[in-house]
Amino acid sequence: MNSQTPVIQVDGLSRSYRDVAALQDVTFTLQPNVICGLLGRNGAGKTTLMRMLTGQAFPSAGSVRLFGENPVENSAVLQQICFVSEAQRYPDGFQARHILAGAPWFFSNWDAAFADELVGKFRLPLKRDVKKLSRGQQSALGVIVGLASRASITIFDEPYLGLDAVARHTFYDTLLADYAEQPRTIVLSTHLIDEVSNLLEHVLVLDEGRLLLDQSAESLRGSASAVAGRAGDVDSFAEGRQVLHRDTLGGLATVTIAGRLTAADHRAAAAANLEIAPVSFQQLIVDLSTRSAPAPAVASVVHE
């Protein structure tokens, strides 16, 4: 797949507001038809990045290319993009039916029958002022627009605030089923990392405006382990390894170690009475983005 032209090319992208750097020198490319997770803590720069990807905000430095073109004021590019924002605002008096009526005028791949089906699945009231819908119903509306747009690049920013577990699983299932039928590039920004981790093929992690990780989800999975036992034994096992996180409880310690452990490591740990447990996807990203040490070194260690 790597020989294909990337659909998203971001090069040295920076954005600062006064003296606050929202994004710093972010560079990555994304291949077509990949489901990519854009992860990071609140304020890490996710929304800023997505707004610049979609031409809604302007970079201080660096460039964004979608399908090889600058997206700003480029309607040929923009009409193949759908950005579903958690903070989407709607005009007064607009109802869901107005929005679904207007969407096909701007999204060239819009599928009205699919939108209708989703309205039923999410039980979205069509004839109520959108501003009076619950948070979850507003999210459902966004999800419906995003899925039914069938845009070549669909970007979801926290698409399921207020959605209950049933509705979220409806979203995941529908996304997967529709993606399988009509592959397209999907960027999913969320902090419900564990819920979506199995859906992702690629992961971008932002932390304090910097790109911390840019790698395949599978290579990240299992790329760190939690080692627990007596503090002294744990520390001597961890010596010379990259420790992402360390917790102590009395004389006991748990450390998160980057990199895959070999069979020899497992034997050594067993001999020292240490317990080794896998670190969940979410925990790994939390550990990576709460570290104080500079990021790039980590990314290269975790890389396979």
Next chain:
Amino acid sequence: MTAISTAPPVPRLSNRRRTIKVMRLHLVNRLTYVGIPWIITGVALVVSIVVALLISASVPEANRQDALQGMSYSWAVLSPLWYLAVVGVQAVNAVFPFAMGFSITRREYALGTLLTYVVIAAFNATGWAILTEIERAINESGVVFHHFTALWFGEAGAGTVWLSLFSLQILLFAVTSAFGAVYARWRAMGMLVLWVSVALVVLGLMAFAVLTGMAPPFLDWLMGMPAPSFFAALLLPSALAFALGWGALRRAPLRG
């Protein structure tokens, strides 16, 4: 695997068609642009009729005609315009972020919005001008009633009435959406600078006019201007306001 070309796989829709679609998007909920202005027109008309009936009932017959003539100084005919000022702000404040969410470019949005304003202003002006003519005919038949035939609408021809209503609406839309756009681009600081500069320009012009003794001849010229020319001339500040609005909007970022 063969490399795919960087050309977008979807045919490019012409900008013109998307601009028209922005207009349709504005009008998808017709209550905002058509419903409410005409509801206000209807309510104002009913109020005027009630007032006229009250006058007829309470004023002695000898003075009744004069009292009813007094209604021609009411501004009731212009009442929907104040609502349209709100629409102008709302168009930038809420419709612009919404339009960006529909992957619409700023240029398409601005042109489509301008087009919407022109169509709506023309539609409303036509409706109100027709009602003015109907009221004039009623007055000629001997029933004294002034709602539409108020202000300059009493004497002016139908064309002038239409033009004045049209250009007043355009001016309102232009000024309010320019303020909205400046706010979208520079937030509160932009508002402050805009208000201060407007005040300074107005004060400066007044000072200039008074100090150079140009004020009286200028006012005479303005007052002596034929109504159609005056209202046509209002389109000039409207164009300036639209230019300012577009200048602000074309680089306005979307914020949370």
Next chain:
Amino acid sequence: MDEGRPIFQQIAERVENDILSGALSEEGQVPSTNEFAMFYRINPATAGKGVNMLVEQGILYKRRGIGMFVVAGARERITARRRELFVLEYIAPMLAEAASLGIAPDQITQLIENQLIERETR
């Protein structure tokens, strides 16, 4: 899905288990990549990677335009490989644990025999 290991490996293992148990018969068709993806709620590319790994290992084969099928003899191949792994994954850790608990080798064989008898009589 188990957190610690790549999902494609786990998919491949599950297919192998189904072949061993007979749930998937030799020369029988296996579910499509998308069906796997939807069933396990995982990314289709990841599911595809697991399936492709089995194709490379000669467990599955592709019939163009129809789908994926189990290779004749796949079961034997899987059994052979798992037997090799059996020592590494089960016997070796057991011996290590036995050593740390001070269980002597002849006691281990005794324990295994006891277990077998218990299973047969159950």
